Amino acid sequence: MSKTILVVDDSASMRQVISGTLESAGYQTKVAVDGVDALSKLDGERFALIISDVNMPNMDGISLIKAVKQRPDTKFTPIVMLTTETMAEKKEEGRQAGAKAWIVKPFQPNQILDVVSKLVTL
Numbered sequence: 001m002s003k004t005i006l007v008v009d010d011s012a013s014m015r016q017v018i019s020g021t022l023e024s025a026g027y028q029t030k031v032a033v034d035g036v037d038a039l040s041k042l043d044g045e046r047f048a049l050i051i052s053d054v055n056m057p058n059m060d061g062i063s064l065i066k067a068v069k070q071r072p073d074t075k076f077t078p079i080v081m082l083t084t085e086t087m088a089e090k091k092e093e094g095r096q097a098g099a100k101a102w103i104v105k106p107f108q109p110n111q112i113l114d115v116v117s118k119l120v121t122l
Contacts, residue, residue: 003048003120004028008038008064009082010056014105018051018082021109022116035059039067042074048120051112054083054090062090065097078119082107 005027007018019029030045032038034056050068054061061081068074078100085091091102101115 002026002028004030004045005116005120006030006032006038006041006047006050008032008035008050008052008056008061010034010053014053014082017109018112021112025113025116027116027120035061035064035067038064042068042071046073047077049116050077050079051082051116052079054081054085054094062093062097065094065099069098080112080115080119082112 005022007015007029009015010033015031019031022029030041032041036058052061052064061083065079068077068079079098080101080103081094081099082103082105084105086104094102100119103111103115
């Protein structure tokens with residue numbers, strides 16, 4: 001059975017590109033439009049990994065990491081940030097919150113697959 005990855009981004013086109021890349025490599029994906037939507041999808045479903053944007057309405061990616069890490073059922077779920085943010089302070093804030101990797105947009109599909117393959121085995 002393939003692993004399922006939750007893709008969180010407020011851009012529909014970005015969700016589509018990321019999901020397509022992951023699915024072509026054999027992963028299953030679910031999508032969420034922001035952190036609030038992502039948290040609602042965590043109830044009753046286990047994800048091998050979460051890939052999240054940082055800047056989103058309603059709940060940003062850093063707040064999402066903090067919320068995920070507070071839940072006993074998801075605190076060990078690896079989270080990768082995929083964002084246009086390049087500031088060292090923001091990266092450090094993400095790392096402190098629990099992000100395992102930081103990928104800057106624009107990206108090449110193999111960048112995502114390389115990071116995912118290090119954190120999740122099919």
